[in-house]
Amino acid sequence: MKSRAVVVKSCVTASRRMALICAMLSVLVPATATSAFAGDPISLWYQRGATPDQQRILQKDLVDPFNAANPGSPLTLDVRAGGSGDKQIRMAVLAGRGPDLVMTPGPSYALPLIESGHLLPLDAYIQKYHLDQRILAPALKAGIYKGHIYVLPRTFETMVLYYNKTLFEKNGWQPPKTLADLNKLAAAMQAKGITPFSVGNGDWRDANEWHVTVVLNHFAGPDNVYKALKGELPWTAPVFQQAIGLLNDWYQKGWFGKDYFSLTSDQQALRLAKGEAGMAPNGTFSFDFMTKAFAQTGQELGVVALPSLRDGVPYPTYEIGIGSTLSINKSSSNPDAAAAFLNYLYSDAFYDKISKDWPGDWNLPLTSVDATKLEKNVSPLFANTVTSFSKGVRDGNYGYTTWTYWPPATEDYLIRGIEQVWLGKITVNQYLQTMQDTFAKELKDGKVPPLPPR
Amino acid sequence: MWFLFPALLINLLIILIPALLTVAMAFVSWDGTSDPVFAGFDNFRAMFADPVFSSALLNNVKWTALFLTVPIIMGLVAASLLLMVRKGRTFFQIVYFLPAIIATVVIARVWQGMIYNPDGGLIGWLHIFGFHLDDPLAHPSTALLAVASVDLWHWWGFMAVIFFAAFRQVDRAQIEAARLDGAGYFQLMRYILLPAIRPTIVLMMIMTVIWSFLAFDFVYVLTQGGPAFSSEVLSTLSYRYAFYNFTMGPAAAVALVISLFGLVATIFYVRVQQQELES
Numbered sequence: 001m002k003s004r005a006v007v008v009k010s011c012v013t014a015s016r017r018m019a020l021i022c023a024m025l026s027v028l029v030p031a032t033a034t035s036a037f038a039g040d041p042i043s044l045w046y047q048r049g050a051t052p053d054q055q056r057i058l059q060k061d062l063v064d065p066f067n068a069a070n071p072g073s074p075l076t077l078d079v080r081a082g083g084s085g086d087k088q089i090r091m092a093v094l095a096g097r098g099p100d101l102v103m104t105p106g107p108s109y110a111l112p113l114i115e116s117g118h119l120l121p122l123d124a125y126i127q128k129y130h131l132d133q134r135i136l137a138p139a140l141k142a143g144i145y146k147g148h149i150y151v152l153p154r155t156f157e158t159m160v161l162y163y164n165k166t167l168f169e170k171n172g173w174q175p176p177k178t179l180a181d182l183n184k185l186a187a188a189m190q191a192k193g194i195t196p197f198s199v200g201n202g203d204w205r206d207a208n209e210w211h212v213t214v215v216l217n218h219f220a221g222p223d224n225v226y227k228a229l230k231g232e233l234p235w236t237a238p239v240f241q242q243a244i245g246l247l248n249d250w251y252q253k254g255w256f257g258k259d260y261f262s263l264t265s266d267q268q269a270l271r272l273a274k275g276e277a278g279m280a281p282n283g284t285f286s287f288d289f290m291t292k293a294f295a296q297t298g299q300e301l302g303v304v305a306l307p308s309l310r311d312g313v314p315y316p317t318y319e320i321g322i323g324s325t326l327s328i329n330k331s332s333s334n335p336d337a338a339a340a341f342l343n344y345l346y347s348d349a350f351y352d353k354i355s356k357d358w359p360g361d362w363n364l365p366l367t368s369v370d371a372t373k374l375e376k377n378v379s380p381l382f383a384n385t386v387t388s389f390s391k392g393v394r395d396g397n398y399g400y401t402t403w404t405y406w407p408p409a410t411e412d413y414l415i416r417g418i419e420q421v422w423l424g425k426i427t428v429n430q431y432l433q434t435m436q437d438t439f440a441k442e443l444k445d446g447k448v449p450p451l452p453p454r
Numbered sequence: 455m456w457f458l459f460p461a462l463l464i465n466l467l468i469i470l471i472p473a474l475l476t477v478a479m480a481f482v483s484w485d486g487t488s489d490p491v492f493a494g495f496d497n498f499r500a501m502f503a504d505p506v507f508s509s510a511l512l513n514n515v516k517w518t519a520l521f522l523t524v525p526i527i528m529g530l531v532a533a534s535l536l537l538m539v540r541k542g543r544t545f546f547q548i549v550y551f552l553p554a555i556i557a558t559v560v561i562a563r564v565w566q567g568m569i570y571n572p573d574g575g576l577i578g579w580l581h582i583f584g585f586h587l588d589d590p591l592a593h594p595s596t597a598l599l600a601v602a603s604v605d606l607w608h609w610w611g612f613m614a615v616i617f618f619a620a621f622r623q624v625d626r627a628q629i630e631a632a633r634l635d636g637a638g639y640f641q642l643m644r645y646i647l648l649p650a651i652r653p654t655i656v657l658m659m660i661m662t663v664i665w666s667f668l669a670f671d672f673v674y675v676l677t678q679g680g681p682a683f684s685s686e687v688l689s690t691l692s693y694r695y696a697f698y699n700f701t702m703g704p705a706a707a708v709a710l711v712i713s714l715f716g717l718v719a720t721i722f723y724v725r726v727q728q729q730e731l732e733s
Contacts, residue, residue: 094487112485112486112487112700113487116487116488201680259573261589261591261680262571262589262592264571267571267573267574408698408699409698409700412698412699416679416683419680419681420682420683423594423682425594425682447485
């Protein structure tokens, strides 16, 4: 943007009317435009969709504070529909255009953009802003490709077990830590006509992969999942057969209820909050849904780590989910401003605001996350959940979510094929064989996201 | 002849070039970002080997059979009744046509959340009175029919309006003469009205075949082809190959199969037109 002096000078030779107009216009030019990143404005296409309330939160907590500190390079936020936003971003970036800040649903989505040279390596900016000291290492390392970091994790999520604490206390039940505990609890619930798990995919078909993630990590175990993702163990191995067999067992025994294919996220949360269901394996990203539902019924929400489903799998284990990443577009005309935005995003100042207004989905993997600090803004329950997760990851008790670490076609089949198992169209072995065949091809084609060593 | 050039140019840029690129894409291995590699007939082999392809094709055939009958019969009956009504004709036309102008996503979400849903929809409300119906979208045996029913509701009014416009072109003298000869409703339809609008019916049937193989939006919003691929159709399969699996080759191969059916229907229509012109 030109300075005031330049605008006035260019109008000196114009007519008197034009001079008057120019003088009026010059008042609109900021007296100073001294931001270090003064240049073109920057843009972010928010690809997860957002309700009007959520859009107001984004404007208040994310955009306005950054723009106030960086008036020379303001951020424009464009909220895209959740189901298609990522495809629009991909097409635009591949065409050499698109937003300055590239948001994707995870490292496996960003990988083709990295390989085709459309994203900037962020190493210099990470060093400049000390982001490596501010972001948890396992989460940061998910963005490494051929020795450079290209993506930063925006959401840091895991699977947890939500449960109706009021219902549990009324019946003298304890949250399960082992498969035996879980079996006993589910039997007791079904005897009382309570559905063990309040789950469904009515509004998000991909919810199927949450349950596959749970059994793979908490039954087969993170070490085996790691080996399989490196191609060292086939997906048809007995431990995975047993894991998927267990998931199928849960479905056949009615643990998922009879409306799995119809229930939406808020309906699942409400059934749990009413005590019609006892537990819900779901992501930390659903914390917002759960707290709202429990606020309606007045019952108490509980959250614990998922149980260990096999001896030898540590408890607690938290599978790392990076459901959303941020990168800088190589065709950005103002990458320095984009990096400055990332610096703000990964700050305690922003986290304080967003964790109060939108807990769950905006859980950034910051090293500074601390229960005491968090409790000032959020419920103790959320604070404890998040800090337990962070501690578990720091201690090495972590696994791998399918939406972060699986290649695209394998993940797609994993989501849709499990329905065929549940509905008796194919066997567990056939499901895993197809998964293995698809994965082997994608591994050969270099589509599996890089895995940092355990 | 020169006045044809603007339309030809548009066709060239928007239809012919992308169509040729799709044909080319069906013979390469390409993820949309790296360089395409020639793959011969591998994509077609992979497509035919995928069991989901054959069930999707069968679903499109079922969809076509449904849409060639139900909305056309409903449209013809409604149009013929509109012909006989004087007062309220405009009102009924508007009512019949309204679903056709509402956005498909809105219609799909309304049916999904307010009619089919077992908690918040009409089906859930009926549970209160002891009618325990299941969500038809949630069962492989009924999912396709449930999705098609939503599209039928959306579509049949359009047919009624088209057929009504065609009926209004029929020579009134023929209708009056038939009535004077004592023809009833069915005889009027069989001997006067239907033969008179035969070209319109044939055109609508051919367009229905083409549109049935293009069916996408209601399936995508309501079920995304599930549960267990039971409502998958060729266009959603192509979409999944392209934008979920990032395999453009098989996606283009499926698109060519869809186009083939459209081409067959178009050739049939052109032949029928030629025969009518000659006669």
